[in-house]
Amino acid sequence: xxxxxxxEGQVKxxxxxxxxxxxxxxELLREVEGGDKEGFRRTLGALLDAVRRLGTxxxxxxxxxxxxxxxxxxxSLDDVREMLNDDGLIPG
Numbered sequence: 749x750x751x752x753x754x755x756e757g758q759v760k761x762x763x764x765x766x767x768x769x770x771x772x773x774x775e776l777l778r779e780v781e782g783g784d785k786e787g788f789r790r791t792l793g794a795l796l797d798a799v800r801r802l803g804t805x806x807x808x809x810x811x812x813x814x815x816x817x818x819x820x821x822x823x824s825l826d827d828v829r830e831m832l833n834d835d836g837l838i839p840g
Contacts, residue, residue: 750806751799752814754823759803769798780828788825796821 749766752758761769772795779787796818806812819828 749815750812751803751816751818753796753799753818753820755820757808758806758810758812758814759799760806761799761803765798765802768802769795772798776828777832780825780832783825785825788828792819792823792828793821 749761749763750758751761772791776788776791776795778784779791799818817831819831823831
């Protein structure tokens with residue numbers, strides 16, 4: 749699976765990591781819905797860190813179709829609210 753982190757680039761992730769990332773996505777969704785800014789910031793950081801840790805960055809000149817698009821680390825809670833649909837950032 750190819751994931752784009754807005755403002756950073758693309759990362760290739762093995763589908764085996766989907767469950768771990770989906771748990772973080774579910775937590776992030778709850779925090780966004782509840783307006784928990786501190787929890788949101790912490791969980792967004794954990795989600796992005798997990799993608800970076802588990803994935804392999806694609807070259808900057810590579811442009812693959814991204815299956816997932818994640819917000820930048822400095823995205824606000826309101827920015828992410830606009831990105832979300834009922835399924836969260838990572839489709840279940």
